[in-house]
Amino acid sequence: MKKEYTLTIFTENKIGLLHRITVIFTRRKLNIESLNTSESEIRGIYRFTIVVTVTESMVQTLVKQIEKQIGILKAFYHTLEEIVYQEIALYKVPTHAFADGNEVEKLIRNHNARILRIEPEYIIVEKTGHKEETQQLFRDLEQFGILQFARSGRIALTKQIKEITAYLKELEMQQDET
Amino acid sequence: MQTKTDARKAGKQETIERISGAEALMRALIIEGVDTIFGYIGGAIMPVYDALMNYEDKVRHVMVRHEQGAMHAAQAYARIKRRPGVVFTTSGPGATNTVTGLADAMLDSTPLVVITGQVGAAMLGTDAFQETDVVSVSMPLTKWNYQITCADEIPEVLAKAFFYANSGRPGPVVIDITKNAQFDEVDFDYKKISRVSSYVAKPRPDIADIDKAADLINAAKSPLVLVGQGVAISGAQEEFKTFVEKAGLPVASTLLGLSAFPSNHALFTGMLGMHGNYAPNINTNKCDVLIAIGMRFDDRVTGNLETYAKQAKIIHIEIDPSEVDKNVKTDVAIVSDAKQALELLTPKVKNNSHEDWLKSFAKLHEVEYEKVIRKDIHPTKGMMHMGEVINRVSEKTKGEALIVTDVGQHQMASARYYQFNKKDSLITSGGLGTMGFGIPAGMGAAIAKPDRPIFVFVGDGGFQMTVQELGTLAQYHLPVKIILLNNNYLGMVRQWQELFFDGRYASTELVNPDFLKIAEGFGVPGKQISDREALDSTLDELLNVEGPFLLEVKVQKMGNIFPMIPAGATVSDMRLE
Structure with missing residues (x-):
């Protein structure tokens, strides 16, 4: 059965690794639903967060294939229960939408969104949350006209206690001198 | 990286020299024990070839006729020597011609270090003459690849290339070197690598x-x-x-x-x-x-x-x-x-x-022998069978020759009917099934093991895919005995057409050239036989030939390879006929 999985991948910062990772998905014709990369808690080590909907045996294969690539330190897959995750969305709406009544203001309050910038022509609203939440605000704002919309990829941290540093130590221990 | 001043402080400046990137590459190869390079020169790799001339006493360069040939030769060399085969090519088409060999080496876990020239770093991404994005093209076909744009990177990247290629599960590595990095100077200080912290070369079993x-x-x-x-x-x-x-x-x-x-x-x-x-x-x-x-x-x-x-x-x-x-x-x-x-x-x-x-097992083998093997290796009438030729070669060489094959029916017949009694005796394209693999791989095998009898079994289809390497065989007088099993068909595909496509032989019958004339043109002597009676004495002659030789054996046109498990069927449903 297919399910949504969040992959967390730790890499060295090497040009080309993103390509090496994505070809593992594309050669199987799998769609990457979201991808985010940034430096992790360890300087020089990067964290990739990838969301994909596949079977569990496929996600196991993917993780092993990814971890096998040179420059990849460790790869994991998680279900939604195992992670705390977040996305951010930005909405550009015409300023006049705010002028008529207080409906937009109410929406922004109820969604816990905030206003980043006010210009005579437009206002930029920011909302963080899960995809359903940012999507709900999108739907609610639609009637006022959305000039632009963008949503980030998912970022996620795991609930498990074992941190990547512990895995990296294990990796060091695993190998014999050749 | 150690600088000149650091070295001087340490009182060993003699170990660090300032040399060109191309020269550094050559020295790195020599430190890694490379004695043979298969390659083809072109514009973007000229500085490297110029440096190569300074090391002709230490490194043998085999000038092939096409880069694909260099790849398969290096693959065979690597699989026999159990160390990375090295290939030089120029940028653009030179580099893209390595793709089939990379894919083959990747699937068959063969260590290679492929050095491709590249346009100058300043011209990257400008669609310059003979520029291709080799790193992207080779990404899914390599264990590791890297583009060097600056001479300083050469020592460390080369050390990594050799380590990655031949450690753990071996595989091909591509190092793309821009022309400026070949010309520019570098403080040459080379350290071989035997460990990289993020890479488990030798996992410790539990x-x-x-x-x-x-x-x-x-x-x-x-x-x-x-x-x-x-x-x-x-x-x-x-x-x-x-x-x-x-x-x-x-x-x-x-x-x-x-x-x-x-x-x-x-x-x-x-x-x-x-x-x-x-x-x-x-x-x-x-x-x-x-x-x-x-x-x-x-x-x-x-x-x-x-x-x-x-x-x-x-x-x-x-x-x-x-x-x-x-x-x-x-x-x-x-x-x-x-x-x-x-x-x-x-x-x-x-x-x-x-x-x-x-x-x-013995009982089941008897069944196979009666239904398949006997007819294959001891046929009494009609044209010769592939199996009987291979079986005779096996008997005459006591199962001790080095066998190289191309891909198709003759490959399966070689695997089935040659008795491999000595280790490291079969070089064949397994995972990728590359037609055209045989002749260049035979060339690499002959360079790796000139003292062993080397036979290349090849079909009439695959022979024509890399036929130009006959020129290389002749130039270097390599002792490769090619046995062309000619059935005038792409036999394996024809067999599938017979079994699964109602005998509709779409594009499998070949209009063949005069193979002996072609060989002769390249300077490779040859002989053709079609009579069973001539097989024995001809093989005796062949065993005593020095240098390359082409023996064309006309075999039955409609021969099939059995037993067979049809694609997707169960192993125990193997068909004997």
Whole structure:
């Protein structure tokens, strides 16, 4: 059965690794639903967060294939229960939408969104949350006209206690001198 | 990286010299023990070739006729020497011509270091003359690749290239070097690499898994061992033999595992898979413990996975963790180099024999012999069969020659009917099935092992795909005996058309040239035979030929390779006719 999985991948910062990772998905014709990369808690080590909907045996294969690539330190897959995750969305709406009544203001309050910038022509609203939440605000704002919309990829941290540093130590221990 | 000043402080400035990137590359290769390079010069690699001239006493450069030929030659060289084969090509078309060889080496775990020239760093991305994005093109076909844009990177990147290519599960590495990096100067300070912290070259097997495997093997009534190329790559042929002899385990081989265990050994039961032997395929679905060592359960071995060895406990010894549970779910997985695992496992298995179980293989083999083999190797009428030619070569060379094949029917016949009694004796394209592999691979084999008799079996289709390398064979007078088994068809595809496409022979009949004239034009002597009576004496002549030779044997046009497991069928449903 297919399910949504969040992959967390730790890499060295090497040009080309993103390509090496994505070809593992594309050669199987799998769609990457979201991808985010940034430096992790360890300087020089990067964290990739990838969301994909596949079977569990496929996600196991993917993780092993990814971890096998040179420059990849460790790869994991998680279900939604195992992670705390977040996305951010930005909405550009015409300023006049705010002028008529207080409906937009109410929406922004109820969604816990905030206003980043006010210009005579437009206002930029920011909302963080899960995809359903940012999507709900999108739907609610639609009637006022959305000039632009963008949503980030998912970022996620795991609930498990074992941190990547512990895995990296294990990796060091695993190998014999050749 | 150590600078000149640091070195001077340390009082060893003599070890660090300032030289061009091209010169640094050559020195790096020499430090890595490279003695042979297969390549083809072109604009973007000229500085490297210029530096190569300074080292002609240490490194032999084999000038091929096409970059694909350099790749297959280097692959054969690497598989015989068990160290990276080295290829030089220029940018653009030179580099893209390596793609088939990279894919082949990737699937067959062959260590290569391929150096491609590239346009100057300032011109990258401008669609310059002969510019291709080689790093992107080769990304899914390499174990590692890297573009060097600055001469300073050369020593460290080359050291990594050699380490990655030949450690762990070996594979091809591409190093793309921009022209400016070849010209620019670098402080040459080279350190070989034997460890990279983020990369596990030699995973340490878990002793608990070894114990579990030993328990399963000791309790087994009808065990079967599958030997793959991993046993040869890790140099564990002796350890493997000790292991199976001690526990009395019947052995079946993958295509690339052939010659890791002697074909004439009492425990050898034949080849696995689509065109393998009857007994090991049938008994795969009868054994109670299946022990797979250094192999990856390729679909040509397993047939339908849903019905593959479901009754058996599976032990998988494999160095690449991503192969474990990929196709066949294991009961015990030992992630390890085959040699290391066998050294730990053998002391824990009991002295044993499985006589009745072994007899069941012999019985099945008799069935195969009567229905297939006898007709293949001792036909009495009609045109010659591929099997009979290969069988005669096997007998005349006592199973001790080095066999190189192309891809197709003759390849399967070679795997089936040559008796591989000596280790490292078969070079063939397994995973990728590359037609055109044979002649250039024979060239690489002859350079790696000039003292062994080398036979290339090739069909009339594959022969014409890399025929230009006859020129290289002639130029270097390489002792390669090519036996062209000519059936005037792309035989394997024709066989499938006969069996699965109602005999509609779309584009499989070949309009062939005069092969002897072609060989003669390249300076390779040859002979053609079509009579069975001439086979024996001609092979005797061939054995005594020095240098390259082409023997064209006209064989039956409609010959089929049996037994056969049709694609997607179950191993135990192998067809004998």
